[in-house]
Amino acid sequence: MIKMPIKSLAYATALLLGICLACDGRGRDGEGQGAVEAADLDTCVAHGIPSRAVAIAGSGGATEEAATDSARMVFVAGGTFRMGNPDFPDARPLRDVTVSDFWMDEHEVTNAQFARFVAATGYQTVAERPLDPKDFPGVPLEVLQPGSAVFTPPASGVGLHDHLQWWSYVPGASWKHPEGPGSNIDGRGNEPVVHIAYEDAEAYARWAGKRLPTEAEWEYAARAGRGNSLYYWGDDMKPSGKWAANVYQGSFPSKDSGEDGYVGVAPVRSYAANPLGLYDMDGNVWEWCADFYRPDYYQHAPAVNPQGPADSHDPQEPGLVKRVQRGGSFLCNEQYCERYIAGSRGKGEVSSGSNNLGFRCVSDTPPTID
16 A cells, blocks of 8 residues: 555645635624634534535446426415525625415435335445546556545544544545445435435436425525525424434534434434424535526526526536535534534535435426325
8 A cells, every 4th residue: 555644644634625714703794703814704604514526427327218206395475575694795795585485395305215226226426436536637546446534523622623523534425425325324214325426416306306496496495485584494403302403513523412312414304393393494415406507697597487597606616516405404504514503505516426415396286196
């Protein structure tokens, strides 16, 4: 085995993760612990989802034949709502947006659902595919193994400036092995599928005869007619003294107390549904949306059924193609990332996955009932 200097290994790991460090401690104009220079606060990564650099896309593909995933879908009657959040630079200005009727999966796509898709199509996710050395010049071949990003809490408290202290690129990590090769999804069929890159989510949606939601549709459904409350579930973090979503409690990133009942991902429907009957629109796992990400999009977005910009641009990582992610995850917390706050946005490089990233689907037509 080739021995690499620690510095080289760290560099290779950082390259595979593509981690952007230019973000504030809490995600809102530099408030809270660990704020960085003001110049870096114009946008914020979907804290906790490092970008996996471009992977070879030469294997794995879903059949074009549509199928049904047997997921229960909720009808969302169209209407107009106030979209965005003035406290987040990339989610302003606040504006009125109208969306048409659509149907939405009542919860995130689960391991069991995704397994049926893979069994029917032979699909191979991005995290499972070989890496092309041409995409990683200078990185030793032994490092270029299929895998994905896994949250790995440090043994003790650390500063909040360096993502590499709690994120690791784990060879062999994938939807079937969420924490790496020693893990599996046995008995976890009702948990959201994770380590899903954008094209994986899109392939599943196409197979199921559905599509991914626009971020306007996603936020409209998450707000569920509640208006502009602080959180999607209301204005209190713990309504009636109970946690309303699977988020992080304790000392981030070293100790999740699990006060909400879960350390890590929770099975779908573990918390109450919103008024529309949708589960986990906050916390648990981030969810892909169809829109390309641009931090300035809201300044000129259309007011009716916005579809996102024509292309992607993130000033923090201008060479990467990114799509919007919504809802936060089990890692969101007051110390570091508050992206469970209503109207806030996340973003992710399209070939990247992690163990806190999944998706749900929508449809323009009523679901097929088997």
